[in-house]
Every structure is written in structure tokens, then in C-alpha cells.
Amino acid sequence: MLKKLAIALLTVCTLGITNTQGQKNKTFHPKEVWNDTEGNPINAHGGGILYHKGTYYWYGEYKVGRTILPADATWERYRTDVTGVSCYSSKDLLNWKFEGVALKAITEDSESDIHPTQVLERPKVIYNKKTGKFVMWMHIDSPDYSKAEAGVAIADAPTGPFTYLTGFRPNNCMSRDQTLFVDDDGTAYQFSSSEENQTMHINRLTEDYTQTDGTYVRRFIGMAREAPAVFKHGKKYYMLSSGCTGWDPNSAQIAVADSIMGEWTVLGDPCTGPDAEKTFYGQSTHVIPIQGKKNAYIACFDMWKKKDLQDSRYIWLPMIPNKQTDGFTIPWHEEWNLNIFKKK
Numbered sequence: 001m002l003k004k005l006a007i008a009l010l011t012v013c014t015l016g017i018t019n020t021q022g023q024k025n026k027t028f029h030p031k032e033v034w035n036d037t038e039g040n041p042i043n044a045h046g047g048g049i050l051y052h053k054g055t056y057y058w059y060g061e062y063k064v065g066r067t068i069l070p071a072d073a074t075w076e077r078y079r080t081d082v083t084g085v086s087c088y089s090s091k092d093l094l095n096w097k098f099e100g101v102a103l104k105a106i107t108e109d110s111e112s113d114i115h116p117t118q119v120l121e122r123p124k125v126i127y128n129k130k131t132g133k134f135v136m137w138m139h140i141d142s143p144d145y146s147k148a149e150a151g152v153a154i155a156d157a158p159t160g161p162f163t164y165l166t167g168f169r170p171n172n173c174m175s176r177d178q179t180l181f182v183d184d185d186g187t188a189y190q191f192s193s194s195e196e197n198q199t200m201h202i203n204r205l206t207e208d209y210t211q212t213d214g215t216y217v218r219r220f221i222g223m224a225r226e227a228p229a230v231f232k233h234g235k236k237y238y239m240l241s242s243g244c245t246g247w248d249p250n251s252a253q254i255a256v257a258d259s260i261m262g263e264w265t266v267l268g269d270p271c272t273g274p275d276a277e278k279t280f281y282g283q284s285t286h287v288i289p290i291q292g293k294k295n296a297y298i299a300c301f302d303m304w305k306k307k308d309l310q311d312s313r314y315i316w317l318p319m320i321p322n323k324q325t326d327g328f329t330i331p332w333h334e335e336w337n338l339n340i341f342k343k344k
């Protein structure tokens, strides 16, 4: 009898949960509030997506609390305190489950790189097949952005907890906006806006992905590219990036290369449609190759709200290969879903 009651109660509770949270997202709505499976706005800014064993993981800046402009600021360096890096998981890229704060701010050590008073931006996670570790790189900085370093953390599981290892200037050079890319041969690279954000450095990582190995190249020299998102399509490498205008939007740019540390050719602005010249008011952060679909990519942008950073939104749009130019177009869509890509 008791057992039956327990089963009935469980069923009611489960159904209740399904009914209140059962509205699944069926389409992408760029710029609108995007709720997770618990009905809370997704909070993962400047993020990156890792695909691992059938699941996508979205890591991003967990921005909580008031946005302030520090009293001594000489430029619009609006900030929220560092809370950590959030992690969400999804099978379909539309419905995301909050997995918690995978890397937490270190509150007890005021000298820590990831103390709430500091800056933590653009976390990206890659998986190292040799060590079995998940490795996170992020931009860490002082509140006035003079430190310009990369921070590294590792975990045994994609959802963390991540342990913060260290922060440093890769190859002793400044590193601000950054991303990671793992090539087919397992070699990983960090792309980072260096030299006062004027030149992109492509830093090769050590086999365990936790350091740079001393080999790097300077590319996009003096071109002031930020917000790099790197992916491979066929045999070519692509970098989507933004210009350098603080939290304000500017034009996106896509570039192509035959080899990752070789010469890069700028192809131009891939965005089309209303406000394309301002990247639809977004800034690039990642490009997702869609598993199981050929030539199908999602360009992920942040739409920053500089005076209320935690309410910053996301602009995810399809990226369509353009055979004529060797490049891609990113057309504006108010609402869309993955059916836009032809089946494999």
C-alpha cells in the first residue's frame, strides 16, 4: 500500500515537473531572453561549446549582480564581479540544462586571479584525449585590464568542478580576448588578442593543453581583431572575429587559412541583413560545427548590455558556406531552427 502511494506521489511530482517546465524550445530567437530547462535565463556569456560523447556543453561567464563603472575608469570598462564559469548541457542545441558553476570564483584569496574583484572573460573548454582531462582557458585580467593574461583550469568531468591552475602571459605576451581550437591531429592552439589587442597571436599548446609550448605566430598584424572563433571546414581553417570597440558592436570579419599557423586571408564581413554592419548588435564568441550534419555551423554572438551585463543576450545564427568565395554568409533570422541545414 505504502509502496503504491509512493509511486503515485512520484508520478504526480514528475508530471508536475514536466507540465511546468515542459515547454521545449523549438526554434532559436536571437536577442530574446533564452531560458534553460528550469525556466531561468541562460547565463553563459563570452562562451564556448564543447561536444563530448553525444552532448553539447556550453561554458560561459556567469554574470550575476550589479554592473558598475569603476570610479577611476577612463574608458567604459563596465564590470560585474567574477562569480565563475557556468556550464549548461544539451543534446539538441535548443534546450539547455544548467549544470552549475563549473569553475567558481575564489573568494577566500584576495590575490587570486579569479577573485570576485578581478576580470574573467571568454572561457573555452577542450578535451584532452591523452590525459582524459577537460581543460579550460580564459582571459583573466585586473579590473583596469592591464594584466592581460590567460588562466587555465582543469577537470575530470565536462561539468566540472574545474580546479584553477595558473595565470600567465602566453609566450610572455599580452593575452586578452581568446579562444581555443583543437586540430584533427589533436594539437591545440590558443588564439589571443595580443600587443594591446592590435595583433592576434596563435599559440601552440603543450600536449596536455595546460601551457603554451613556445611556438607561436603573429597574425592579423595591427588589425585590432577581438572575439576570435575558430573552426575547420573541409581542409581550411576559418576565424570569425570582431573589431575592437569595448562592449559596443562593430563589423564582423571572417578570414581563411590553409594551415593554422600559416598565412590568413581576410574574406570580409559575412553578415547579411538588417544591422549586418554592426553584427546585428552582437560580438562573436564561438562557431559550433553541428554534429551529424554536413556543412552546418552555428555562429554564436553575445549581444552585450554594457550597463546591465547579466542581461546580455545571445545571437545564434546559421552559417552558410559560400562556394564562390570560399567563405561563409551569416544571414539574419528572427526565428529559425536546424531544419535550415540540408540533411546529411
Ligand code: DGJ
Pocket: 046, 076, 077, 078, 121, 122, 177, 226, 227, 245, 246, 247, 283
Ligand atoms: C570587448 C571584449 O571582446 C569583451 O570580452 C570585453 O573584454 C570588453 N571588450 C570589455 O570592454
